[in-house]
Amino acid sequence: MITIPAGMPQYADKPRFDVDAIRADFPILSRTINGYPLVYLDSGNTSQKPRQVIDAMSAHYAQHNANVARSVHQLGTEATEAYEGARAKVAAFIGATSPDEVVFTKNSTEAINLVAHAFSGRATDERFRLGPGDEIVVSEMEHHSNLVPWQLLCERTGATLRWFGITEQGRLDESTLDELVNERTKIVSIVHTSNILGTVNATARITARVREVGALLMLDCSQTIPHLPFDVVDYDVDFIAFTAHKMLGPTGIGVLWGRSSLLEAMPPFLGGGSMVETVTMGKTTYAPPPARFEAGTPPIAEAVGLGAAIDYLSAVGMEAIAWHEKELTAYALDALTTVQGLRIFGPTVPVGRGGTISFAVDGIHPHDVGQVLDNLGIQVRVGHHCARPTCVRFGVPAMTRASLYLYTTTAEIDALVRGLEQVRKVFM
Known part of the structure; x- marks a missing residue:
């Protein structure tokens, strides 16, 4: 469990970050969906809440x-x-x-x-x-x-x-x-x-x-x-x-x-x-x-x-969170390139970007992508994300979005990639 220190240290190097200890503070992350472990990749929509917030x-x-x-x-x-x-x-x-x-x-x-x-x-x-x-x-x-x-x-x-x-x-x-x-x-x-x-x-x-x-x-x-x-x-x-x-x-x-x-x-x-x-x-x-x-x-x-x-x-430290998410984003951008026919919208390098990654899979509507992923316990958002002019700019009616946070793991990104491969098998 994360404790609340009196003051936060200043980090000169990579800050310490224990994602397993953090995840233990979020009751909902132990859920299953359709028998699969919950993979929550919709934090840009709303984040999950730790026990400390619920208890307060x-x-x-x-x-x-x-x-x-x-x-x-x-x-x-x-x-x-x-x-x-x-x-x-x-x-x-x-x-x-x-x-x-x-x-x-x-x-x-x-x-x-x-x-x-x-x-x-x-x-x-x-x-x-x-x-x-x-x-x-x-x-x-x-x-x-x-x-x-x-x-x-x-x-x-x-x-x-x-x-x-x-x-x-x-x-x-x-x-x-x-x-x-x-x-x-x-x-x-x-x-x-x-x-x-x-x-x-x-x-x-x-x-x-x-x-x-x-x-x-x-x-x-x-x-x-x-x-x-x-x-x-x-x-x-x-x-x-x-x-x-x-x-x-x-x-x-x-x-x-x-x-x-x-x-x-x-x-x-x-x-x-x-x-x-x-x-x-x-x-x-x-x-x-x-x-x-x-x-x-x-x-x-x-x-x-x-x-x-x-x-x-x-208590976790915003520097530590930012570092964790930058590494996750780099991992996710690289992993998603292995999915055939997947197009990422926005910066494709982890510089000047956060852990919100929107994409399309050729020939498959985002709502179909989201439905198959949900059946596998993977929660992403689909639609125009209350940013329709951006979708119009890139010539698509909607996008699929995975958004990461401090409790996200590389294993969950791997689950997303496997889920997208399953999407392709269903619709291609």
Whole structure:
């Protein structure tokens, strides 16, 4: 069982990583499907949860359950301390300068919508004033959650949506960066790690151009924070979004991190209890961030679970996780090339990419691939992965995706390859 140390060492060489000890913490990994050992290769969709997270949430409900920020009794105090303690853990995990920069949301989608909501033609702060002639920049590899909110914003305001293309190798096409990001650009919002191609986007040139033209920069880090060390100060971003359920935590809670000066200038997203300062029948004034954006009863037990997940990831070490996944990705990319007729989408080398590998098998629909693999206990995802424009870019209606995590083993990758050979026998 993984224990939680007081502090984490800095690694100069390959960090120690015991995947068997880690797997022992995940009850679901001992399951069988149709008599086969469970091979879970869908962590990019949602990760599995260790006992430590499950137990932390159970203990909260059993011993500390109460509402937060509104009760002076003992249980209310304990719940509030646990909720705000989770916020502090998130802040430390991503290098934020203050817990007040961390806003709890329902998920990454809500976090991105919250930022998009701040822009309007009536915004009092010039940084959020948006109208005809202004531009928003995304990319062709976005999850729908980082595309549709900006499309809706452009429809409301008359602004123009523009985007980076994708190269044949599955990288962002930055060849038109200076033309695409210009003095009309108000915000650039791009994915940091693609949920469909596995690409980890190098953002330094984009960040420099964003700063040059005076725009804002948001990164969708839903597939980054669970897998790689990330520091918001080092990346010089204005906003990031991520979600707990992809990083060993529960569903129902996500995170928006934003610079304090920007959060303070943003209007409320939802109105109700806990986000107010004073209320009269004629007018309401609003609490400072982050409370301004957390109307109503928040996801309290979910925050406790997220805090426990961060404890777990920190105990293992993000450097160790990143190293393990890089080795796994290299192994998987090599192993998959042995499957006849298999095409990998995205980078085919384990450089600048994560452990999300999407592919197609010639002549076989991804849904058929997924069904045969499921019969063998191998759980992958099939479809357009909420990134349909990326599928269109590569000329396919859907892809099969295997996504790896800290509990994935080379034996499971071998099982996937054997399963794909079985797929070919069934349909070819």
